[in-house]
Amino acid sequence: MVMSELDVAKIRKDFPIFTRTIRDGKKLVYLDSGATSQKPQVVIDAEVDFYSKNNAAAHRGAHQLAEEATEAMESARQIVADFLAADVDEIVFTKSATESLNLLAYSYTSLITKDDSIVVTEMEHHANLIPWQQLAERTGATLKWFEVDSEGRLDLSSIDQVITEDTKIVALTHQSNVLGTINPLEAIVARAHEVGAVVVLDACQSVPHMPINVRELDVDFLTFSGHKAVGPTGVGVLWGRSELLEMLPPFLFGGSMIETVTMTSATWAPAPRKFEAGVPNMAQIVGLGAALNYLSKIGMEKIFHHEVELGAYLIKRLSTIEGLRIIGPQHMQARGGTVSFTFGDIHPHDLGQYLDAQGIAVRTGHHCAWPLTRKLGVPATTRASLYFYNDESDVDALIDGIIGAKKYFGRS
């Protein structure tokens, strides 16, 4: 029995997609929220309302619509700031978390030299690996990383040798998108700050799932994407300490990010505007505001608790299937509701295809974390990722599906 304070049946009514069926009338069992979450009606309405009633270019023009568009966008910025316990001027809107990380990596180009080192981990999503790898390539800096042990945890035993006096940036994920591991930030942040490095946190898999307070985490930058937090695609957030945002040079140049411009030179507006060149994705930003308000109303503590309880149920049931191997932590301590696994000699794509025929959506493959899956010796896995709109019936359907797949592929 899963103990949860959430009324999942009621919550699902907020999401129109759960009224449709999959593959000839099957109930949709959506276990792919780690890739993208579904959207409640309030988020869809917020975007529609913006386009229907308030659409104009924010921060440009003095007419009423421009004022309303600016107000809508800036209200959303305040919602994001409150959600992260940050200051409003520390919230930069980007088009995705990927863009946020690239923004940082490019902005740091002139501040990194060949004598510096940049630290990542083996469990990073490509979006939090390649920008740093390429920054190292551009600058001649050394790229170092924390390894992952067989349990799917970071090996911090040589932390003082990985983060050293020459380290300028430590970039890592808060929660692994493959393993579900929640990383122990305290020791890493303490060591990074001891040597004067900044900590960049990829929070794509944590902001949607647990209460986040950037001051308590004590990191220096944090990013997440709207679409994984029941918000629209096309909007990401970069939070940074105000003094760091002030110091960093801009990444994208263009309209609205300037203070003055001549034919041969320009100066920059203060952050966050300095990092927001071009007309922003206003409708998506407004939609993200609605999404975070929706999550807050449900309660991030309750969401986290629900996912931990349901995750424990998922792991318990998966563990009873012969030949099934969970890739990652086997218990719910410091772990979220994302579970990757392999199943005998049934390839994940084949398992995923079979599950799809039963209406069950899971992710298969290397999950954009190829170095990690290679390290763990599994070219591909099947991943079920839970959210607050999932319940025991979804887990039960997955278990039945996996058992059915064994019968199906074992037939010849």
Added chain:
Amino acid sequence: MELDALYQEVILDHYKHPQHKGLLSTYDAQVHHVNPSCGDEITLNLALENNSISSISWDGVGCSISQASVSIMSDLVIGKSVDEARVVLDNFVELMQSKGIKTGDPAILEDAVSLAGVSKFPARIKCALLGWMAYKDAVLSASTK
């Protein structure tokens, strides 16, 4: 059921008993292809003799569709001239792009017609084509040597 059209017995057979798997040490061309969206990989060795395919051997990891497809392809083209094999390849590519409309000519494609169902699943077409594209690349590289 569409799933049965995708996973025909002959495909599962080839997956469990892949033909020409295991790399031979003599070859004219060796290629390595990956499917970056899913991580499937194949290494394929090809030898030509008098403009005919005298041997294909391969090794790889991947789903039943990608592995069965390369097994079927190897069986089909070994012993054929490069020109005959090109007809088979063109036929197969056309079948994969048919969105479930075509069933394939068994006189040309033999066991490969069992992969016709793949064309209804856009995400899996690349799996079925992985080995064939490796072959195409290998024969080009062997011919221009």
